[in-house]
Amino acid sequence: MDPAKTILYIHGMGGGGDSRIPGILRDALHAYDSVRLIIRTYDFNPDIASGQIGAWVKEVSPDLVIGESMGAIHALAIAGVPHLLVSPSLNAPVFFSLMKYLCLIPGMTCLLDRVYKPREGDRQKLHFTWKNLRHWGLYREKALALSPARGGKDFFHAFFGTDDHYRRSGVVLIRTWEKYYGKTYTVYKGTHFMEEEYIHSLLVPSVLSVLGLSGD
Numbered sequence: 615m616d617p618a619k620t621i622l623y624i625h626g627m628g629g630g631g632d633s634r635i636p637g638i639l640r641d642a643l644h645a646y647d648s649v650r651l652i653i654r655t656y657d658f659n660p661d662i663a664s665g666q667i668g669a670w671v672k673e674v675s676p677d678l679v680i681g682e683s684m685g686a687i688h689a690l691a692i693a694g695v696p697h698l699l700v701s702p703s704l705n706a707p708v709f710f711s712l713m714k715y716l717c718l719i720p721g722m723t724c725l726l727d728r729v730y731k732p733r734e735g736d737r738q739k740l741h742f743t744w745k746n747l748r749h750w751g752l753y754r755e756k757a758l759a760l761s762p763a764r765g766g767k768d769f770f771h772a773f774f775g776t777d778d779h780y781r782r783s784g785v786v787l788i789r790t791w792e793k794y795y796g797k798t799y800t801v802y803k804g805t806h807f808m809e810e811e812y813i814h815s816l817l818v819p820s821v822l823s824v825l826g827l828s829g830d
Contacts, residue, residue, distance in 0.1 A: 619646075619825045622676035623653040624667065626683025626703070628732035628740055630655035635682060635700060635817075638810055642818045646827060652676075655738050656688075659746045660753045663688060678824050683806065686772075687750070690757035696769035696824045700817065701778055701806045704758075704790045707750035709783075714747035761794035769824065772799040773816060778806040
């Protein structure tokens, strides 16, 4: 029997324990008894989230970390493990650094909380305040400090959708990924929220390859 393998999945903004992509991924890996996928809902405030995720890493000692969208920032800051990224939003913290000033305008926090309200369920609660947004830039730098461009030695591979609407805004940019991680990515004909067919055809095989498991 293969030794147990643990995947820590770090969801994106407004995601959580019942997010769609890790749910499909877990079902697809069900045949592999030695693989367990862990996804937990963490705080939107990056200071709190960093402590939570750091504790989980110590607890489960993951063999692979998968970061989705905004979760890529936290995933990429974990050293010593392979990384797979789905629609990594490396530039979102840059926008948050600007948005934090908007939150000082009366009524703006209420408006943003309405616009970016997550679905019901086990989901990350979003609250756009100066306190919650002010340090995202620091965590972006912590993540990029471990990139190959800055001497990092871990494995990285990202997946980007051709029709990802966040690429138009600059929140997601392939050229930003290339700057720090090189041409370590795959482009699929889909959206920011990886469709099920690509989870099965791209993400699952990559997971099995990184974990050293057969896809047969």
